[in-house]
Amino acid sequence: MKQFINPNDYKSILVLDGAIPTKKFFDEMQLPIISADGATNKLHRMGVTPHIVIGDLDSVDPEILANYKHERIEDQSSSDFQKALKYMKDNDWFPTIICGITGGYIDHEMNNINIFMQTDGNIFITDGVIGYKVQEESKYKFPLGTKISIIGIPECVVSTRGLRWELEKYTTKFPGQNSCFNRVVSEELIVIPHDGAALMLIYTKEINDAGLGACHQLLEHTTSCSEKRIGHAI
Numbered sequence: 444m445k446q447f448i449n450p451n452d453y454k455s456i457l458v459l460d461g462a463i464p465t466k467k468f469f470d471e472m473q474l475p476i477i478s479a480d481g482a483t484n485k486l487h488r489m490g491v492t493p494h495i496v497i498g499d500l501d502s503v504d505p506e507i508l509a510n511y512k513h514e515r516i517e518d519q520s521s522s523d524f525q526k527a528l529k530y531m532k533d534n535d536w537f538p539t540i541i542c543g544i545t546g547g548y549i550d551h552e553m554n555n556i557n558i559f560m561q562t563d564g565n566i567f568i569t570d571g572v573i574g575y576k577v578q579e580e581s582k583y584k585f586p587l588g589t590k591i592s593i594i595g596i597p598e599c600v601v602s603t604r605g606l607r608w609e610l611e612k613y614t615t616k617f618p619g620q621n622s623c624f625n626r627v628v629s630e631e632l633i634v635i636p637h638d639g640a641a642l643m644l645i646y647t648k649e650i651n652d653a654g655l656g657a658c659h660q661l662l663e664h665t666t667s668c669s670e671k672r673i674g675h676a677i
Contacts, residue, residue: 446586447573447647448540448566450474455536458482458493459524459555460502462546462570466491472540477531479523482543483507497530498523524558541567544574560596560642571648577601578640582633589627590646595619599639605629615641 450472460481466489469476478486478493481502486493487510496503496513502523503513516526531537544555544567559567560576567574575581577593585591593601595615603610607626615621634643 444468444471444568444647447645448472448568453538453540453566455494455531455539457527457531457536457539457541458486459527459541459543460485460547461543461552461555463543464568465489468542468568474540475536477527477536477539478511479527479543481523483511495530497527499526522554522558524555528558528562537562538564538566541565542569545569556596556642560640568647571646573645573647575643575645576640577634577636577643580633580635582631584631585627585645587627587630588649591625591627591632592621592623592644593625593634594621594623594642594644595639596642597639599641600637601641602635602637603633604635605632612637 453474455475455477456469456472457477457479459479463482463485469491475494476486476491478496480496480498480500483493483496483503484507487507493511496508496511497516499517499519500508500513500515514530516530518526531539541559544559545552546569556574559565559574563576563578565576591606593603593610593615594617595601596617598614598616598619600612600614601610602612605627607628608622610622613622634641
């Protein structure tokens with residue numbers, strides 16, 4: 444995971460009550476953990492200690508909660524995710540890595556992504572995928588062949604440098620047309636949003652599909668041409 448995420452770039456991990464990583468992930472990151480209500484039950488069972496538990500605390504087991512520092516926030520107009528984000532912003536815990544954003548009902552997952560897109564500088568991880576909000580020109584280094592999708596939320600005009608199928612002031616929007624299942628073919632990926640914001644999804648596991656084959660063909664062709672140019676120059 445560290446080839447995709449540098450823990451030094453983040454101040455904390457926020458854990459929601461969805462699908463969360465194994466204990467190995469938390470051990471590798473070595474970051475303070477803020478747990479949103481019911482997520483504390485899962486962390487406790489895997490032997491991971493949160494720095495603090497935030498929420499209305501109606502889902503966490505009271506016997507488990509007694510083991511940890513916690514803050515009850517009684518506000519039925521906001522979700523535990525929103526409560527935790529406000530607490531973290533007020534206490535300088537951003538940027539953060541968000542876990543558990545998926546793994547529930549689809550409307551719950553969509554609402555979590557909606558909330559995520561209202562934040563800046565944070566990322567989320569779910570099963571084999573890292574999510575980024577991209578609103579200004581950004582540079583990344585991912586392994587060659589990494590699978591990537593860029594989705595306008597709600598709309599983003601975007602250009603890229605370093606993809607198998609480059610985008611040039613391409614309008615992505617949801618609902619609408621987006622760039623899905625693209626591939627990284629350069630050591631440096633540049634994403635340039637000209638207008639709006641996009642959700643960029645990076646796959647941390649190799650996905651063996653037609654896109655990977657096309658990516659390999661391009662990389663082989665590029666390497667061959669580079670070798671020919673070097674030979675010609677010499």
